[in-house]
Amino acid sequence: MHENDMVRIIGVLGARPPAAKWLASLKREVRRLSRHHVCLPLETERRTLKNTVLCLKLTDIEALVVHGRHRQALLPFLSRLDAAARRAARIDLVVRHGREFIGIALPKPSASPRELAQALFTQQRTKKS
Secondary structure (H helix, E strand, C coil), rough: CHHHCCCEEEEECCCCCCCHHHHHHHHHHHHHCCCCCEEEEEEECCCHHHHHHHHCCCCCCCEEEECCCCCCCCCHCEECCCHHHHHHHCCCCCEEEEEEEEECCCCCCCCCCHHHHHHHHHHHHHHHH
């Protein structure tokens, strides 16, 4: 299988599953931007968040869309934060750079699935250049 044919995973991380309509919209937007990416909903309790992040670092997960209370709770377990995430004290996306997970905050705290997907792929392109 050629590398360009491989499926890349974007986790959707929260304490509970996201609303079905919101997740369907996010999946649709991701599919519109890349046929190689799929969304994988992941739920974990706050008390197991640190271990979950350690496990995710061992997988091939490429990025995370973070929702709910984990947008603040995840901060201490990331390798680093962008300036906006430090100012806002929250993250919306986590992108992988080698072994590091980097927290990213979007300008609007309640970004739509379209805005999240667009920001995610912008971050992926920026990271590779």
